[in-house]
Amino acid sequence: MAKMSSSIQRNRIRSIDMMRGLVMLIMLIDHVRERFFLHLQVSDPMDIDTTSPSLFFTRLAAHYCAPTFVFLTGLSAWLYANPMNSANKAKPTRNVREFLIKRGLFILFLEVTFITFSWGASFQTLYLQVMWAIGISMIALAVLSYLPRTLLLILGLLIVFGHNALTPISYVPHETGYTLWTMLHDRGYILQSAALNIKVSYPVLPWIGVILLGYACGPLYSQQLDKARRGRWLLGLFAVSLSLFFLLRGLNIYGETLPWELQQSAITTLMSLLNLTKYPPSLAFLVFTLAGMFLLLFAFERVKDTQFAFLDTFGSVPMFFYILHLYVLLVMYGIAFFIWGANKGKYVGVDHIWQIWLIAAGLSLVLYFPVKWFSAYKSKHHAPWLKYL
Template identity: 55%
Template sequence: MSSNISSNSALSAHFSEQASAHASEQVSNRVLGRSRINSIDMMRGLVMLIMLLDHVRERFFLHMQVSDPMDLSSTSWGLFLSRFAAHFCAPVFVFLTGVSAWLYANRSHGEPRSARAFLIKRGLFLIALEIVVINISWMGNYHTLWLQVIWVIGLSMLTLAALINLPRAWMALLGFAIVFGHNLLTPIGFQPSEWVYSLWTLLHDRGYLVSEGALKIKVSYPALPWMGVILLGYVAGPIFSQKLNSNLLEASQRQQTLLQLGISCWVLFAVLRGFNLYGETLPWQAGAHLGETLMSVFNLTKYPPSLSFLLVTLGGMFFSLVAFERYFASSGKVGGRLARVGHGLSVFGSVPMFFYILHLYVLLLLYRLAKFIFGANHGEYFGVNSMGWIWFITGVLVIALYYPVKWFSEYKKHSTQAWIKYL
């Protein structure tokens, strides 16, 4: 099983949900406040649907599994693009978790408060969820405990909680040092017999913590780079502050800042990756035609995420946040096409944890049902024969899952039960 539940991954956003709610309740300019928060919900909703596509691929196209980075000699354009799109999921959720922690600590009304207790509770909840609920949703049993995206988001929350009282300047320096410097650690490796192996596997090298016995434990998402991403998200929190951005002029300044961040990320990627200078373990090579060359350039390492991987994905997130706020959230006529699309995305983004758990178990049930009816047609797996079918199944599931997700989103808004906020 590939460990890209990244994407998908996602799901520090349940923390972002409550932080966004606190940030939006008392905003003085309610139209702009809702637009800004809705743009974050839309961003989360978009990557949730991309994650759904990737997990449908994992279920019904597993016989054409991809490596990391991908083996371009056996990867079609459709498979490459679908997998590349899924790269955006985990960076978006981890970064926005940091943003949301800052919004929670610096609410729009009242005095600032500490987010430490909130981060600790949510972080421990995510780690427990990964072990108890998420793992079994993939295989239907326990033979390997996969420490994947939910686990690493929880661990990143705990890291942010430990560092929450650092000055923002120090936090920024530490975040940049991790994100930009961790590729220097790639040559370092340890054998399972060495005492530091387990710590290094947790932080930087994907591998097994326990490789023998009834229950194996594998770290699929090394945590160190993601700790840097959540720190940078927290540092970027003031960009979305409703105290600082309460009128059209300041909203425009926020969008300008996000555009500058996006451009900076992509220009730096173009220079570092274009000249194969730094930031990726696998140099790109010219192919027989432009398509092959582009696939090689964007064939990036996710486990752990390379600097190039993070520059591309976070840059795309900054551009998308601007687009959502300008064209989907704060503009357009009621019932307009973009407004309807934006609303649909915000519904999925409003309860991402609920959607995450729901879609995994729906996919488990559908796969077992299909295999029972049709049998294994690709070795030990049941699978479809093209990526077109993967897109079709995803589209059907988006429509089918929208209604229970919308129901739960409305239920959550009106519920006074504390445990509901965790979903």
């Protein structure tokens, strides 16, 4: 993001970048788990009878990543469309549709090329994951952006709150509507053949709702709303979201397909309560994770410039970090497999979840330096291609 001169504008952008940076590092932990703890893969929702608390809460932390990415993508689109000049006065609005379509298509290209290859070093199976969801959501927002912001807010709320009511709708492969519904709401394969498989891991309908909410919340960061008022709004959104979670989820009313139950211990009861569906993200999943995001956005705006600066760095070039860390993990896994072989069935892995956190911590330190270099390079140069990273 461009450097702003005002304290409010600078803090606002830093808080958003720190929020992105935090979830990028959480995502790093989860992707290390995907590489070196795959022999104890978790389901969705997780099976609390076979998942240890340490693995459960490690996976739960990663739930915050996708909602934060998508919501802040929508919010950033509003900021792009409503820029401020160096005197903090409104400038003419920019063409947000062109911005969203170009970047959405670019992200989709990355998903089916560089990102797909980074997972398995092949193109036999295309996994349409979080970048697919972000890319499609950006294009959907571009199509809908001509609508009044209030209508976008209503539409976003209807999708987020209403999509769980669509769960009974299902199609079987080769049935008319199966491919479209798989892309929108039910994950699964839309193509299976000897040459190529395509699996939708992130059905996009709920994520379209989230990006619309992010765009509608863009004015929270307008110059007309000062830090104190923005803070009250963020805390209010946190309180409302968390209250909705405990009301709907706590009473097993609506918004999650798997009801929670009292277990033999407090920790497993908590695990049952927080065992939320991610594919597609249930209403309970979204209000719980977005509540945490609102609270952290409030907190990050109130830290000193020198505090958590490393998060600011990681969040300033998220796409660069995303692709870089995937290929570093691919190389690491290949080296580990060459040295130790398949020590966990058909995988190579470690024995304990704390080792996953240790590997991720070490990687975050190593990757900080190229990320910092690229962030500085991007701030000093204005080549069009840099905007995409």
